Amino acid sequence: MEITTTLDCKGLSCPMPMMKLSKAMKGLNSGDVLEMLGTDPGTKSDMPHWCEKTGNELVLQEDIEGGVTRMLIKKK
Numbered sequence: 001m002e003i004t005t006t007l008d009c010k011g012l013s014c015p016m017p018m019m020k021l022s023k024a025m026k027g028l029n030s031g032d033v034l035e036m037l038g039t040d041p042g043t044k045s046d047m048p049h050w051c052e053k054t055g056n057e058l059v060l061q062e063d064i065e066g067g068v069t070r071m072l073i074k075k076k
Helices: 016-026 041-054
Strands: 005-009 033-038 057-064 068-074
Touching: 005 016, 016 033, 016 041, 033 041, 041 057, 041 068
Parallel strands: 005 033
Antiparallel strands: 033 068, 057 068
16 A cells, blocks of 8 residues: 555644644545554544544554554545
C-alpha cells in the first residue's frame, strides 16, 4: 500500500489531531492513504469512530516506538 501523505501529530492533544486529520483528508483523492503519527491516547479511540462516521477506512492502527501510534487511513 502506497502512502500518499504523512501527518505528524506527535505532541498534540485532543482535539487537534482529529482537526488536522479532517483538514488533511479534504485535500486527498478517493483511494489515497494518509499516514498519521500521534501520541495522544484519545486519538486511538477516536479514530475508529471518526472513520465510521466519515466513511473512510482505518486500514491500520499500531503502537510503535516511543509511545507513538501509527494509523493508516484510506479516503473513501
